[in-house]
Amino acid sequence: MDESTAKKTGSEHLKAKQIVYYVLGVLEVLFTFRLIFKLLGANPLSPFVSLIYAVTQVFLAPFSGIFPSAVTKGLETQSVLESSTIIAMIVYAVLAWGVLKLIDISRNSHNVGNR
Template sequence: MFGLLKSLINIVFSIVEFLLGIRLLLKLFGANAGAPFVRWIYDTTAPLLEPFRGAFSSPVLEGRYVLEFNTLFALIIYLLVSYLLLEFLEFVRRSSQVHRA
């Protein structure tokens, strides 16, 4: 059971990290927000960034290229959350094995 939970956490957070990474690159390279794929990425990742909205400013470079520090911060936080969840599961697994022995 713990293996399944760990796999699920890894999959979910890997997808989140991947989508946020794509968003960061699209913003950084000044992708056309009107393109369907770009719009889909922005719309899909917007709820993931909501807790971080306004935490940092996003400088615009040369009028088009955006360095979204909120997205970069979110990537770090989601990575940390996934790590902590996996460590917590490992702690619970070890505790349950000790009590069984």
């Protein structure tokens, strides 16, 4: 493998890792918003809150029902601790870590195989 091909492959792996970090970051931020909104009893009819709930629900579906949600009723709002959101945050972080390791393995096998 010539030097330009090696640089191209290295930059492709770097770009793939950056994409994984970006997607994980977006998901984690959305989950954090959801967790805070539920804990503080945000109005689900608010357009922004509704959008966050709708987008994150797709990614939370596999984790629904693992544990019951803890609900505290206040005078004006209802506070909910969704354990499924916390579990999803952990699982997606671990999955991203695994994908990043696979990218590293792919890069290393590329470098070893082409010497």
